[in-house]
Every structure is written in C-alpha cells, then in structure tokens.
Amino acid sequence: MGERLHDPWLVAVWPGMGTVAMGAGYYLMAKLGMHLWEELPARDLFEVDHVDVKDGLIQVAPLPRSRLFLWKDPQHHHDLIVFIGEAQPTAKSALICHQLIDLVVPLGVTRVFTFAAMATPMRPGDHGRVFGAAIDRGTLARFKDLDLTVLEGGQINGLNGVLLGVAAEQGMQGGCLLGEMPQLFSQLPYPKASLSVLEFFATLAGIKIDLTELESHAQDVEKKLETFLTRIEQAIHQVEGSTESAVPQPDEDDDEKKKPKLNAEDRQHLDQLFAEAKQDRTRAYFLKQELDRLKVFREYEDRFLDLFKSPGGA
Structure with missing residues (x-):
C-alpha cells in the first residue's frame, strides 16, 4: 500500500x-x-x-x-x-x-x-x-x-x-x-x-x-x-x-417507471455535475442523487467511481 x-x-x-x-x-x-x-x-x-x-x-x-x-x-x-x-x-x-x-x-x-x-x-x-x-x-x-x-x-x-x-x-x-x-x-x-x-x-x-x-x-x-x-x-x-x-406503490414510483430515456439536456446536466464533483468530491453525493433520480446510476457507475481513483481532491 x-x-x-x-x-x-x-x-x-x-x-x-x-x-x-x-x-x-x-x-x-x-x-x-x-x-x-x-x-x-x-x-x-x-x-x-x-x-x-x-x-x-x-x-x-x-x-x-x-x-x-x-x-x-x-x-x-x-x-x-x-x-x-x-x-x-x-x-x-x-x-x-x-x-x-x-x-x-x-x-x-x-x-x-x-x-x-x-x-x-x-x-x-x-x-x-x-x-x-x-x-x-x-x-x-x-x-x-x-x-x-x-x-x-x-x-x-x-x-x-x-x-x-x-x-x-x-x-x-x-x-x-x-x-x-x-x-x-x-x-x-x-x-x-x-x-x-x-x-x-x-x-x-x-x-x-x-x-x-x-x-x-x-x-x-x-x-x-x-x-x-x-x-x-x-x-x-x-x-x-x-x-x-x-396496496399501490407511491405515485413517485409510478412516475419514475414512465420516465423516458435521458435526453440531451439531462446528459449535459450530468456532465456538468461530474465536472463539479471532479473538482470537489464532496459534491459527489448530490451527483449520485441525480443519477438515482434519473434511474441511470448503473449506466454511469464506473464513471462515478472513477472520481475516487486517486488521492487528493476535497
């Protein structure tokens, strides 16, 4: 080590x-x-x-x-x-x-x-x-x-x-x-x-x-x-x-199922959050919340964890 x-x-x-x-x-x-x-x-x-x-x-x-x-x-x-x-x-x-x-x-x-x-x-x-x-x-x-x-x-x-x-x-x-x-x-x-x-x-x-x-x-x-x-x-x-x-599930759960795939605006927003988290790792949790909200964390997981690959940052 x-x-x-x-x-x-x-x-x-x-x-x-x-x-x-x-x-x-x-x-x-x-x-x-x-x-x-x-x-x-x-x-x-x-x-x-x-x-x-x-x-x-x-x-x-x-x-x-x-x-x-x-x-x-x-x-x-x-x-x-x-x-x-x-x-x-x-x-x-x-x-x-x-x-x-x-x-x-x-x-x-x-x-x-x-x-x-x-x-x-x-x-x-x-x-x-x-x-x-x-x-x-x-x-x-x-x-x-x-x-x-x-x-x-x-x-x-x-x-x-x-x-x-x-x-x-x-x-x-x-x-x-x-x-x-x-x-x-x-x-x-x-x-x-x-x-x-x-x-x-x-x-x-x-x-x-x-x-x-x-x-x-x-x-x-x-x-x-x-x-x-x-x-x-x-x-x-x-x-x-x-x-x-x-017993039905909460409305927000149904809404999530109906969400379309990421559009260009969503991807641009996520790219901006990744850039911010790269500069300040304490912003990474907010980024994860957005990835979870959009139901794309699995798609972006490796990129998210790459933020933590080297010492340093915040």
Missing part, C-alpha cells in the same frame, strides 16, 4: 433492504473524499449466470464489482477503509469475507463494522432508531453508552452478518449498525435510516461528516412517504369493508 494508517477501521456495505447500507456507504465515501485503494477479483467471487440481450444481440453481463476506498483522518482518530460490494455472492459468501479480512489485517485493522436495515411497524414521520449487535463486549458497552438500541436476539442475514462472524474468529472488534425503517416501505430507498446510521457511526468513530445533503434528502423522502401513507389510510377508511387487498 505504501501508506501507514492510523488505527484504521473497516466499514463494509452490500445491497439490502431500503438501500440503507449502500446509501450510507456511498455517502461516507463521497463526503470524506475517499480514493479507490483495491478491488477484489470478480471472477473469484461470482459466476456468470445470465447474459443480456440488446437489439437482438447477446451480450455477456458484467460481473458485480467489489471495491475498497480509503480515507486518512486528518485528526488522526481513525482512518477508514470502506468496502462497497455491488452484490452479495450466493455461493461464496465466506470466501469474500475471508479475502476481505485477510486483506485488511496487515494494515492494522482491528475493528470491523457493517451497516444494514431493521424493518419495524414505525411510520415515516417517527424518530428512527439505530439497532446494534457487537462482536465483543467492549464495543457492546460503547453502544450502550451512546444509547443505541441493542439487538437482543434474532439473526443478521447476508454478508452483513457473515463478515462479522469471520472477524470474530480473528479476534477483532466491531459490530453491525442497523437503521430502522418502516416495514410497509421496505422495498423502497429509505435515506432516513442511512442518516441515522451515519450519525451514530460518526459519534462512535469520533469523526466529522457533513450530513446536510443526506438530511435534506431524507426529509424530502420522509414527507412523500408520510403523505402517501396518510392518503392510503384515508382511502381504506372510505372503503371500509372492501375486499380489495392490493
């Missing part, structure tokens, strides 16, 4: 419910101005299980990528390594976890954290809690000191849990932070839970993160979902006794 790290912590995220983990991971990477450090070989972790068809021609689908990003804390509290996996392998989950731990242990990483979501009957307007489960008693005590809601029982599915099991076998410390979100909207992105997780993690790690953009985004989504839920409840009261069982 060629860089000496100061008490580095590993944070690992994969896709999951409410995009809570990925939302927090991308925001952390963007706002801290991290740079790409390493990438795990995709062919060691994933098998090709389908091909894409476009205009009648078969194209080999790209394998999901697994990348690590680095941030050196100017205050020398904790340097951070953030791992972002585009997908969770179904057959080689232990392998990727062992590879990841083997990669970071020589760098001095002793603490590992994963982010996830916790679906409850809460409403969008309710205060969102952060649940947690720790590898070690020291971290658990710290969680309690910071008033985190301890996960008393249950399971943590997927690599969010498997990685911590591997870390525990290595005698490491850390745990999983789960942002609370409404069960009713578990299939929709819920940035408020990502915000709660990052607020807690920043306090835990003793680092400063500008959360302004995420707060604004979370409030906007929260208002839309609360309005939608209220409208559904009113409709149910009006047709009480009806046998209708289907």
Whole structure:
C-alpha cells in the first residue's frame, strides 16, 4: 500500500433492504473524499449466470464489482477503509469475507463494522432508531453508552452478518449498525435510516461528516412517504369493508417507471455535475442523487467511481 494508517477501521456495505447500507456507504465515501485503494477479483467471487440481450444481440453481463476506498483522518482518530460490494455472492459468501479480512489485517485493522436495515411497524414521520449487535463486549458497552438500541436476539442475514462472524474468529472488534425503517416501505430507498446510521457511526468513530445533503434528502423522502401513507389510510377508511387487498406503490414510483430515456439536456446536466464533483468530491453525493433520480446510476457507475481513483481532491 505504501501508506501507514492510523488505527484504521473497516466499514463494509452490500445491497439490502431500503438501500440503507449502500446509501450510507456511498455517502461516507463521497463526503470524506475517499480514493479507490483495491478491488477484489470478480471472477473469484461470482459466476456468470445470465447474459443480456440488446437489439437482438447477446451480450455477456458484467460481473458485480467489489471495491475498497480509503480515507486518512486528518485528526488522526481513525482512518477508514470502506468496502462497497455491488452484490452479495450466493455461493461464496465466506470466501469474500475471508479475502476481505485477510486483506485488511496487515494494515492494522482491528475493528470491523457493517451497516444494514431493521424493518419495524414505525411510520415515516417517527424518530428512527439505530439497532446494534457487537462482536465483543467492549464495543457492546460503547453502544450502550451512546444509547443505541441493542439487538437482543434474532439473526443478521447476508454478508452483513457473515463478515462479522469471520472477524470474530480473528479476534477483532466491531459490530453491525442497523437503521430502522418502516416495514410497509421496505422495498423502497429509505435515506432516513442511512442518516441515522451515519450519525451514530460518526459519534462512535469520533469523526466529522457533513450530513446536510443526506438530511435534506431524507426529509424530502420522509414527507412523500408520510403523505402517501396518510392518503392510503384515508382511502381504506372510505372503503371500509372492501375486499380489495392490493396496496399501490407511491405515485413517485409510478412516475419514475414512465420516465423516458435521458435526453440531451439531462446528459449535459450530468456532465456538468461530474465536472463539479471532479473538482470537489464532496459534491459527489448530490451527483449520485441525480443519477438515482434519473434511474441511470448503473449506466454511469464506473464513471462515478472513477472520481475516487486517486488521492487528493476535497
């Protein structure tokens, strides 16, 4: 690596419910101005299980990528390594976890954290809690000191849990932070839970993160979902006794499905945002919001992550 790290912590995220983990991971990477450090070989972790068809021609689908990003804390509290996996392998989950731990242990990483979501009957307007489960008693005590809601029982599915099991076998410390979100909207992105997780993690790690953009985004989504839920409840009261069982998705979801492909104005707008983010990496999260809004993040993902390929920037 060629860089000496100061008490580095590993944070690992994969896709999951409410995009809570990925939302927090991308925001952390963007706002801290991290740079790409390493990438795990995709062919060691994933098998090709389908091909894409476009205009009648078969194209080999790209394998999901697994990348690590680095941030050196100017205050020398904790340097951070953030791992972002585009997908969770179904057959080689232990392998990727062992590879990841083997990669970071020589760098001095002793603490590992994963982010996830916790679906409850809460409403969008309710205060969102952060649940947690720790590898070690020291971290658990710290969680309690910071008033985190301890996960008393249950399971943590997927690599969010498997990685911590591997870390525990290595005698490491850390745990999983789960942002609370409404069960009713578990299939929709819920940035408020990502915000709660990052607020807690920043306090835990003793680092400063500008959360302004995420707060604004979370409030906007929260208002839309609360309005939608209220409208559904009113409709149910009006047709009480009806046998209708289907619950429609929010209007904005339908609108997104009807969006046309990017026009020249949209592409020009995105090019401008890319230029701004290249000069100031803290603008990258706003860029990602626009890519998500236009439903083209997958198309632009490599270009987006290229912004973080070298040290420097904001």
